[in-house]
Structures are given as C-alpha cells and as structure tokens.
Amino acid sequence: MTKEEIIILYQEKFGKETPEVYTAPGRINLIGEHTDYNGSFVFPGAVDKGITAAIHLNGTDKVRAYALDLSEYSEFGLNEEDIPNEGWAKYIFGVCREIIKRGGKVEGFDTVFSGNVPLGAGMSSSAALESTYAYALNDMLNLGIDKFELAKIGQATEHHYVGVKCGIMDQFISLFGKKGHLVRLDCKTMEYEYFPFDPQGYKLVLLDTQVKHELASSAYNKRRESCERAAAAIRKNHPEVQFLRDADMNMLDEVKNVITEEDYMRAKYVIEETQRVLDVSDALKKGDYETVGKKMYETHEGMSKLYEVSCEELDFLNDIAKKSGVTGSRVMGGGFGGCTINLVKDELHDKFIEEANTQFKNKFGYEPKVYDVVISDGARKL
Template sequence: MELNLIQDKFKSLFGTEGTMYTSPGRINLIGEHTDYNGGFVLPGAIDKAMYCKIKPNDTDKVRAYALDLEESAEFGLYENDLPSKQWAKYIYGVCREMIKKGKNVPGFDCVFAGDVPLGAGMSSSAALESCFGFAINDTYDLGFDRFELALIGQATEHNYVGVMCGIMDQFASCFGKEGSLIRLDCRSLEYQYVPFNPEGYRLVLINSCVSHNLAEGAYNKRRKSCENVTAAIRKHHSEVELLRDANLDMLREVANEVSAEDYIRSEFVIEEIQRLLDACKALKKGDYEIVGKKMYETHIGLSQKYAVSCEELDFLNDIARECGVAGSRVMGGGFGGCTINLVKNELYDGFVKRAIESYEQKFKIKPKVYDVVIKNGARRL
C-alpha cells in the first residue's frame, strides 16, 4: 500500500498533517459454520489492511475521503445524520457506537485506503471498522480495549450497515499477532494464540471470482438445521445448549427424530469443531502435513455434507490435490469466493500456474491469486 498517497491527499485536502493507523483483513485457516453453533474458529490477521490518516478538526462534523473510490463525504454524529454513501456508514457507525457508550467523539478529518481485496472473503469491512475504531480511540484517548473495539465494529455492522455478522472478523483484525493464529471460542469469547510459523510452506488464496446468489437463504436454512438438531438432542441431554455441546453419539441417538438433511448438516459441524481442535494440536507440534489433511477433510465436509461449495471451488480443490498441495479448502460461507491453500515452497509456482490455466480454460474466468502472511492487528503507524 502506498502510504504516501494517503499522506499527500490528506495534506492537499486539509492543509495539515495527521496520524496514520492501520488494521488488517483476515483469513480463517479452519473452522467454518462453527461460529453460530458456539464452536471455535481459527483466524489470523494478514498483510493486507486498511489505512487511515486522521486529525481532529475542532468541529462537530466528520470530513472523510475514500482514496480508492475518489469520493468524499461530510456528516454529523447525531443519530439522524446517517450518511448516504455505504462506505461512510462504517465510519459514522463506529463513532455512533462509541457515543452510545457515553464517550465524546468530536469531529475529525480523515483519508483512508486499503489493499484488502473486496469480495474475496478477507473482511475488508471489519478491517475498516477496526482501523477507525482504533484511530478514534487513540486520538481522543477514549479508553476502549481491543475487545470493546471488536464489539463496536460488530455493532456497527448490525446497526448501521444491516449485516448480522459474528465477531470473528473484527476480533481477528483487533487481536492479530504476527506468527500466530487465534483460537477463538465463539461462545465464551475466550481466546488463545496458536503458533503459526509454516517454514517451507506458503499460504495462498485462489479467488474463483464467482459468487452464486444462494448465500443468504441457504445460510439461514443451514443455521435452522443446526437449531432443529440441537433442540432434538436437548430433549435427551438438558445440558446441550448449542450444537457445540453435542457429540456424534448424541447425534446418532436422535437420527430418527430429525430429517436426513438436518442430520448430515449437524454431523459436519460436530466433526468440524473436533477437526479444528486437532489442527491446533498439530500446529503446536509444527506438523503442517496434519493441518493440511484436516483442511482437505473440511472441504469434503463443506462440499458433500454442508453443501456450500460449488463446481468452481471443488475444481480448484481437486487441482490442489493433484499438485500435491498440503492442504486446501473453501474459505468462508461458501457458494463462491476463495480456496485457502497451504503449499510447500517448491510446489508453489507449478500449482499457481496450473490453477490459473486450468480454471480459465474450464470456466472462461481468470482466478485471482493472493499470497498472505500472518501479521499484527490494529495499530498506530
């Protein structure tokens, strides 16, 4: 990211200098559709981020400029001041959530830009919220900790953007740590850092550049399947509040009480929670071949049991397997987006070349390739 472009634009717009902040996008190595079932996820902050330059302006208005879009917006910070531009709602929402918690947020000038690819499942929106959350908190010394900043970002999505997201994306953006993934318990929000130093391997995302418009209805349907099975199990085991509390034996007990579809969806989630825990153990031992094996198992489960993959993602996963890639799976909600691949250094060039050529030949679309490295979370530069 060309930070001097942000600095130059800020100087030309506002005639002064400001302070620069950044917050990263994220990947999730393993643990898909486990979050709303109270399970675990394993995200990490990456070397693609949002950046903002900010300075108080002694007014009650925010003057913001989105460098990538070459658009500006000016807005107040009262509840009826919601800006019309979508990107401005994120900045406004963060300010409003802080004000609702009893803090005074005066007006400021800002310019922002980023290199988190849009629509690739790396959470550019959470990076934007966390970047401004950290910047405003630091600029005005508001006293929020990183945990509160993650919750402010999530509340911004819920209340001002209209996306009922979980906490993983904002959490990873705020708590990211170089050389570590974050094992986050989605029920208690307890977390621990798990070492991620894949010497001899690289992480690469291959973006299928497709998005099948099944996602929202299909997502809600799968969530309902999990709730149905949890309710059936709870009749026999009162301690089971979420699917995370159940095991495969409990699931088998209710096989005749739930639909075949609900059963297979829930089987995937219970297995996926265990897979994540197994992957964490392997990471602590530095066994990346086991981690990769678990990634392939996740892909098969997402494709065959949870049914959220698609032809394009399955094709990319097959190419990875044929090229001897250690691990590969669809990353994110499914129906399009990226595969995440753990690739030995010596296989990297051949795999990427073949993935691009084969995919383009079959689907007449050129996939995008993103190398990612695990980095630190939100900070002042």
C-alpha cells in the same frame, strides 16, 4: 500504502497539518467454518493486507471523509439522523455512533483512507475499515475502551448501520491479530489462545473464484436453522447441550430418526469440524503442517458434501490442489463462491498456480485471482 504516501494525499485534500496514521488488517480463517453460530471454535489470522487511514481532529462536530480508492467524498454529523448516503461512509459513521452510545465523546475529524484488502474475497475489508476507525478514535481521544469492546463496536456497526448480522470473528482478529500466530477463538465463551503459525517452507495462497452465487444469504439462514433444530432435538435427551458444539456423534445418532436427513448432515459436519479445529490446535503446537493440511481437505469435503455450501468452481480448485500435491486446501468463508485457502510447499507454489490458472481458464473462461498472504499484526498506529 505507506504512511508517508497517505499523509501527502491527506494534505492535498485537507491542508497542511500532519495527521495521525492508523491501520487494521483483513483476515483469513484457517479452519473452523460455519462454527461460530454453533458456539464452537474459529481459527483466524490477520493478514498483510488491510485499510490505512490518515486522521486529524478538525475542531468541529462534522466528519469529512475521503475514500481514495473510490474517489468519493462524504461529510456527516455525529447524530443518529446524520447517517450518510454512501455505503462506505456508513461504516465510519456507525463506529462513531456506537462509541457515543457507550458514553464515549467523539469529535469531528478529517480523514482519508485507502485499502488493499481484495473486495469480495472473504477477507473482511469491512471489519478492517471498522477496526481502523474504532482503534484510531479510541487512541486519539483517550477513550480507554478495551479491544474486545472495540470489536463489539465494529460488529454492532454492521448490525445497526449496514444491516449485516455478522458474528464477531472478523472484527476480533482485525484487532487482536499477531504476526506469526493464529488465534483460536471460542465463540461460546469468548476465550482465545494464540497458536504459532510460521510454516517454514510453505506459503498460504488464496485462489479467488470471483464467483458469488445468489444463494449465499438465504442458504446461510437455512443452515443455521438446521443446526438449531438438531441441537434442540439433542437437548431433549441432554439438557446440557446449548449449542451443537456441546454435542458428540453419539448424541446426534440418538436423534437420527427424529430429525430430517438434511438436519442430520448439517449437524454431523459441525460436530466433526469442532474436532478438526482441536486436532489442528495440537498439530500447530508440534509444527505438524501435514496434519493441518489433511484437516483442511477434510473440511472442504464436509462443506461440499454434508453442509453443501461449496460450488463447482470451488470444488474444481480443491481438486486441482489435491492433484498438484498441495498440502492443504479448502473453501474459505461462507461458501457459494469466494476463495479456496491453500497451504502450499514453496517448491510446488509456482507450478500449482500455473496449473490452477490454466485449467480453471479452460473450464470457466477466466483465471482465478491469486493472493499470497502472510500472517501479520492487528490494528495499530503507524
């Protein structure tokens, strides 16, 4: 939605004043999956799809918010007991409360927002929403909060007001994203580095299975516990190993007989995935997208066979990608449904999409959703 369009819609709802307009993006993660809680690396990029909001201070202590895409209105105060009923409004309320808890002064405002981040596709529409309002309020009220703290405000909103114990990656990249670059974030030290990502002659395409298997949250917790047990076993021999990220395969093999086969497989995946992220870092510096693609396939294989978080639909799409000559393909996100992310040569793009749609429909009865994405800038004022 353009700046002009959202201003008109705001004025239809709230009156003639001209609001400020802010936007923040959703994201992809090229490689580095289930690594964040293991103190390792993730490799996200902001995308050209996000949330756009028109905002104007209203001189009261109330927030009046309208979600255009849902045609829903919510009004709430800024005290802890004022938490709204609407799920989407809890994100805006949570951001306000987390700023207040940190000593920031938040005033009432009127706002209208709209988004084009596909819901449920693992592109983090919720982080885009949090980042839009955190960035906007910080800017409009001259709060002087740095971007890292704004990311933590978004993360704390999820923890305290939405009930999702997420990591920091989604909010981080929504704020720190940079056009033509991916960011390698070290989840142990919070150090980050920009890497050029401008694959001439390739497209990034997401294929959304539209599947969300119920397993996801309980299985996520189980994987996490597996990794923690493996790290604890290694730590007995190597006290310096705080997370699996600090271990290597030799260390893991030393404890192979004292941990379960399942814990061994999960840990093996994480240790190998850490190395793949470093390999992709080197490849991106050289503009070597063939190696990037090869590592993406290896990640899919690891997530499917060792970490066991893929599903029939995702494996099927990965297989079609391989047969169609796609450079790289893997499940993106937690698994058990969602999208594959695919690095596709321009000349193969249309044929690949056609094949994927046809074969997937023949097998599962419907076509996957297709999203072409371009790596773009993070949160900003329009």
